[in-house]
Amino acid sequence: MKSTNSVKIKTVAKALPEFSRETADILPFLDVWLHGQDERFRRKVKKIFEGAAVDKRYAFMDPAAVFSNLSFQERNDNYISEGIKLGTACLTDALKKADWKPTDIDFLITVSCTGIMIPSLDAYLINNLKLRQDVVRLPVTEMGCAAGVSGIIYAKNFLKANPGKRAAVIAVESPTATFQLNDFSMANIVSAAIFGDGAACVLLSSHNDDEGPEIIAEEMYHFYDAEEMMGFKMTNTGLKMVLDVAVPETIEAHFPDILHPFLAKNNLSIKDIDHLIFHPGGKKIVQMVEGLFGELGKNIDDTKEVLRLFGNMSSATVLYVLERFMDRHPAKGEKGLMLSFGPGFSAQRVLLQW
Template sequence: MTVRLRGLSTAVPPTQLVQTEVAEVFGAQPGLTRLAQRIVSTSFGLSGIDTRYTVLDELTTGGPALEDAAFYDRAAGRILDPGTRLRNDRYAEHASRLYVEAGRAALAAVPAIAADDVTHVITVSCTGFYAPGPDFVLARDLGLPAGVQRYHLGFMGCYASLPALRLAAQLCEADADAVVLVVSVELCTLHLRTSNDPDTIVATSLFGDGAGAGLVTARPLEQGERALELDGFATRTTPQGEGDMAWRIGDHGFEMVLSNAVPSLIGEHITGAIAPLLAAEEPLAAALRDGAVAGAIEHWAVHPGGRSIVDHVEKALALDEAQLVPARETLRDYGNMSSATVLFVLERILRDPAAADGERVAAMAFGPGLTVESALLTVRG
């Protein structure tokens, strides 16, 4: 049975953040030490990001001061520090809209599949919680069947969309008629804060908001339709790094631990982490052993957790610079949107006319653990 990812779609909120402007705001916050100011300048300047998006229109530097501002005082140029409850209330408000927008776009992209055909929903997020949750909202607002089965993968971090696709594929392998709607929404900017802590500053320089969605099914493709076959998945936890990447709930939002050791740890362990993914196909396994995997797999959907992470993956796997253009362009245009990001990279690859039918794609994403999730796909159409 061949299971495919179809209707791959993405969405972002309307408010754009320009990296240079955000850097000026964060660098000018009261209470920053000189060292923290230098870290802000370096982290923002070397991030590889030009723009990001946010659900918080009050974060823009232009326009009049807002009387009810909770995150940014425009008149004073000061970043505010709301509590976790307010941040999570904003998550519930804005995430619901983006879940529905992305899910509707995925259905619209595959006219042969209607809302009534969806048998399962899988939602993904690590930036907020509410119940009834986004799985319920999708079923209600998209008019899905009353008996649609719903699952939510929460608080897993940046790698979670790949386990979601794996679960969707397993559901389709168990039921040839299954149609699984997978939607990831991450509103990372709800948790931005000013701080002298280097990990917090780095996180502030990287994260943005976005949503990705797609339909996973074994139903046949329509004439001229482009899709990605889901060939295999792998999970590996590195022997080091448990304390270097973490995501915790604090009194003033969720707190990211993202040490500067993460890129080198990924670079050190990435070859071993993807070896199980390629083991089922001996030509690919042999190419990895020979250091020639870049020639055996045409496209690489690497989660751009930061510019240095992409650099270390490129070096460790001896990839061509062109193979990482989709990852670097996604980082440049949107920043790191946690679990949704790899779906943006896959969409960029799929819509590229140069990605020909039958070419292979290796996807990978990284998160707490330190965990590496990977997938092997094939372009169709």
């Protein structure tokens, strides 16, 4: 039975940057980048790229530009111009898929953490698509990979309080814009190996006429004293990746607390969940989570496939996973659990029912 004033996900659309490369094609760029470094170190870096479970990635700029001595300003300018283009494309596409007009949007949320722009992306989308002048806008900039789910949570709360309204969440990310040419730390290398660029849009509704999986619960979970584990450090050369090697095991330690109480509050256990819509942080996190879910008889095949095809696109990635499930039109009554992790350190969860 559908609850009164339910909030549903209407559709998801993605937009891919114009540049792309297979991982094998990136290895020659590593030779140039690592020129003069110790031979064993160079072999190690290549192994990290080859073993990252990412076959292909897309980028706002050509790999030659990524591995060049571009200034922070040049990288950020590219993030802005391409981001506006991709944000416009995925919102336009989503509206077309939903058969909505731009003026149907009441609440506009943009999420991104891989560059800096003021005014934020939403201002450009309002102008490019001629959204209404009274549209409510919320830019979310500092929640990292978790922000795709965060945006859905904020949209859900707005729509729950405002029946008959419609919202768009647009995630646009360019982790390649944060690559640091003179940083040979593991954090920079691992992030270069797992991250790619991308954009996605999810449309949500509290309008009675709109169909789609209903958001039946949502919750955030904050790890105490883990602020230093993941994020960006602002430096003179741009946003420098902070990535603690202990991230997977820290998630693993918290995993039962993240999962079971949330489901129990909704009178569910993991066996009741049909679809795991999980953000692929990287190979190690995916393997760890796969092990935990495997014991519970569940798979995260779509998560692995999105990582393989696109890499980790920060906040946009979980929306690519969601799109795969939406396109398969799960049976009525089936349930999905969206889960993503981000700096803070935090986990964000959304429970869906088709």
